[in-house]
Amino acid sequence: MTPQLEEVLGHPAAGWQRTPAPLDDVALSSRVRLARNVSDLPFSPTLTSEQAKELLARVEKAIHGETVMGTFSFDRLEDLSAVDRRVLVEKHLISPMHARDARGAVFLRADEAVSGMVFEEDHIRLQTMCPGLQLADAWELASRLDDVLEEQLEWAFSEELGYLSTCPTNVGTAMRASAMLHLPALTWTGRIEALLAGLAKVGVVVRGMYGEGSAAAGGIFQISNQTSLGQSERDLAEHLQSVCHQVIEHERRAREALYEEMREAVEDRVGRAYGILTNARIMSSSEALPLLSDLRLGVVLGILPSLTLDAWSELLVLTRSGFLQRQEDADSPQKRDVVRATMLRRRLAASLREGPDERQ
Amino acid sequence: MTPQLEEVLGHPAAGWQRTPAPLDDVALSSRVRLARNVSDLPFSPTLTSEQAKELLARVEKAIHGETVMGTFSFDRLEDLSAVDRRVLVEKHLISPMHARDARGAVFLRADEAVSGMVFEEDHIRLQTMCPGLQLADAWELASRLDDVLEEQLEWAFSEELGYLSTCPTNVGTAMRASAMLHLPALTWTGRIEALLAGLAKVGVVVRGMYGEGSAAAGGIFQISNQTSLGQSERDLAEHLQSVCHQVIEHERRAREALYEEMREAVEDRVGRAYGILTNARIMSSSEALPLLSDLRLGVVLGILPSLTLDAWSELLVLTRSGFLQRQEDADSPQKRDVVRATMLRRRLAASLREGPDERQ
Numbered sequence: 001m002t003p004q005l006e007e008v009l010g011h012p013a014a015g016w017q018r019t020p021a022p023l024d025d026v027a028l029s030s031r032v033r034l035a036r037n038v039s040d041l042p043f044s045p046t047l048t049s050e051q052a053k054e055l056l057a058r059v060e061k062a063i064h065g066e067t068v069m070g071t072f073s074f075d076r077l078e079d080l081s082a083v084d085r086r087v088l089v090e091k092h093l094i095s096p097m098h099a100r101d102a103r104g105a106v107f108l109r110a111d112e113a114v115s116g117m118v119f120e121e122d123h124i125r126l127q128t129m130c131p132g133l134q135l136a137d138a139w140e141l142a143s144r145l146d147d148v149l150e151e152q153l154e155w156a157f158s159e160e161l162g163y164l165s166t167c168p169t170n171v172g173t174a175m176r177a178s179a180m181l182h183l184p185a186l187t188w189t190g191r192i193e194a195l196l197a198g199l200a201k202v203g204v205v206v207r208g209m210y211g212e213g214s215a216a217a218g219g220i221f222q223i224s225n226q227t228s229l230g231q232s233e234r235d236l237a238e239h240l241q242s243v244c245h246q247v248i249e250h251e252r253r254a255r256e257a258l259y260e261e262m263r264e265a266v267e268d269r270v271g272r273a274y275g276i277l278t279n280a281r282i283m284s285s286s287e288a289l290p291l292l293s294d295l296r297l298g299v300v301l302g303i304l305p306s307l308t309l310d311a312w313s314e315l316l317v318l319t320r321s322g323f324l325q326r327q328e329d330a331d332s333p334q335k336r337d338v339v340r341a342t343m344l345r346r347r348l349a350a351s352l353r354e355g356p357d358e359r360q
Numbered sequence: 361m362t363p364q365l366e367e368v369l370g371h372p373a374a375g376w377q378r379t380p381a382p383l384d385d386v387a388l389s390s391r392v393r394l395a396r397n398v399s400d401l402p403f404s405p406t407l408t409s410e411q412a413k414e415l416l417a418r419v420e421k422a423i424h425g426e427t428v429m430g431t432f433s434f435d436r437l438e439d440l441s442a443v444d445r446r447v448l449v450e451k452h453l454i455s456p457m458h459a460r461d462a463r464g465a466v467f468l469r470a471d472e473a474v475s476g477m478v479f480e481e482d483h484i485r486l487q488t489m490c491p492g493l494q495l496a497d498a499w500e501l502a503s504r505l506d507d508v509l510e511e512q513l514e515w516a517f518s519e520e521l522g523y524l525s526t527c528p529t530n531v532g533t534a535m536r537a538s539a540m541l542h543l544p545a546l547t548w549t550g551r552i553e554a555l556l557a558g559l560a561k562v563g564v565v566v567r568g569m570y571g572e573g574s575a576a577a578g579g580i581f582q583i584s585n586q587t588s589l590g591q592s593e594r595d596l597a598e599h600l601q602s603v604c605h606q607v608i609e610h611e612r613r614a615r616e617a618l619y620e621e622m623r624e625a626v627e628d629r630v631g632r633a634y635g636i637l638t639n640a641r642i643m644s645s646s647e648a649l650p651l652l653s654d655l656r657l658g659v660v661l662g663i664l665p666s667l668t669l670d671a672w673s674e675l676l677v678l679t680r681s682g683f684l685q686r687q688e689d690a691d692s693p694q695k696r697d698v699v700r701a702t703m704l705r706r707r708l709a710a711s712l713r714e715g716p717d718e719r720q
Contacts, residue, residue: 264641264642264698265641265642267641268640268641268642268701271639271640271641272635272636272639272640274635274639275632275634275635275636275637275638275639275640276632276635276636277635278635279631279632279634279635279716280628280631280632280635281624281625281627281628281631282624282625282628338624341628356639
């Protein structure tokens, strides 16, 4: 494993994850993924092992060492343990599908803002991450990375259709832009259902935090564009940005209304989450996520003023099973639940000088 | 209302409630109740209003002012509000049945160790309370109070049957001795069921904290004698004392085994109870009781060394709805739940200098 990847796997906080960021009271992150395929090789599903090696070698050569965008590490998945790959998934650097096939590779910059999967559903999936809601910035960054690679690789491209991809639904811009939004108030009040139904009508897809098929636990939703054909990348990013902005406004109003009309219930929920997270000795990841969600709501509403959003973002990664298993050598779920609880108590004790505010 | 009763209603801690007391790691209190009826008046169910007034006047005269046992207050229930009576029930000084009929009266000593209901199912029910498991002491105290009253009142008594009472099941000693035991480990491990079935076979009745028909919430059980005919009071008290002793030993062994085999689970449960009680903003009485039960287990096991059993006993009364309503003027259940949570946070912050011990 490269030292740069080793460093990334050992730290819960990504370099790009810095607050304050635009609309970060609701938006956790913005991401752009571009699917690219090399023109003189077959698409991934029909690639031979020899051709796959050839693909990896070419991408490694193109990205390796210093580029105008910074220094990239390049690691073959076969050199990584199952736990290492799991952490990459938890950090959203590779997809669960990519983690399962050891023939692929991953490249990334130390700040994790720019990365790529090699030999996934497409030959290459480029990815950029920005904090808060900054889809245009994420697109700019992705476009620059695309340019860097295109200097040495020739993409499968049709003047008529745009970028070609393995799955026809990605043909065109071959771009998927998405934002991770924290919508606890809309979830709590049950208004999320109608909102999601409305989003489907404007070409937007809503998923849970870990993509397709994952539940929206803890009120965290991934909102992404559905169509990639017939619009420019910039238009797509701007459309999604505008949709997300509206969702964020809905969430903000729902939070205000909740806190005004049911202050005690909101403070009760935040207080209980704080009390349990700082005192439990056994904690599963599925229990931790909704409690952390309540904690973030408390931070944003000023009920937990001494916790920072950056410290919170670290907890989100720290509590994941793969990360815990890698750091603490907790190899059974039972051990992990104890280690997770211990870690949460210590981290929260360190970052929270005081508990929830007493307002009454 | 007499000033002495006013004082009692305003304080959560009873004077008798002092630790250390024998076996107080499990036994909360020991109580003896004696049923007595005046010989020349009909039993309560057929007493006319005039006769009831006559009964109250006679008892007041007998108990009033200084006696060899101390100074007693005497209050007619018609002079007390519904909330005052509710607090008397919560403090186990009168029965729920007694509280419903305003024609009765209550007398008590300032430390609440010695008291009596007048015009309940029987003319008089004397009651004595001791901390921990001290059934013989409670019986001695009751017997002395009985002597004091007998100097001025003549009891309905048959040489053949003993003391006569309204309900034939109480005829004989007309005594009910009981101990309040905290059995969280036996409850947690499910071993309580077999134990309760066994107790029924040795003439012992098990009820919840508020007597007949009340559930054993929070693992607190009231264990009392079933028969009153054919045995002396002392024998009955000693038999119950010995049964309770065995139950206490079972509970102690269950606690040790639990803590040895599942230390994290025990600390987790105590820690969560502490975390929720010190941070919730809304707390119902039915939620508070099991959490307080977990807290007491934590105190006894040394997980929460800075909380005293005396402070804990106060919380048990403080969280009751009547007491809260009387002190804080919280007249709706919603308001009470907020006041209860606030009170718990403040009391626990005041009595707990630190949270659960970190052993690992």
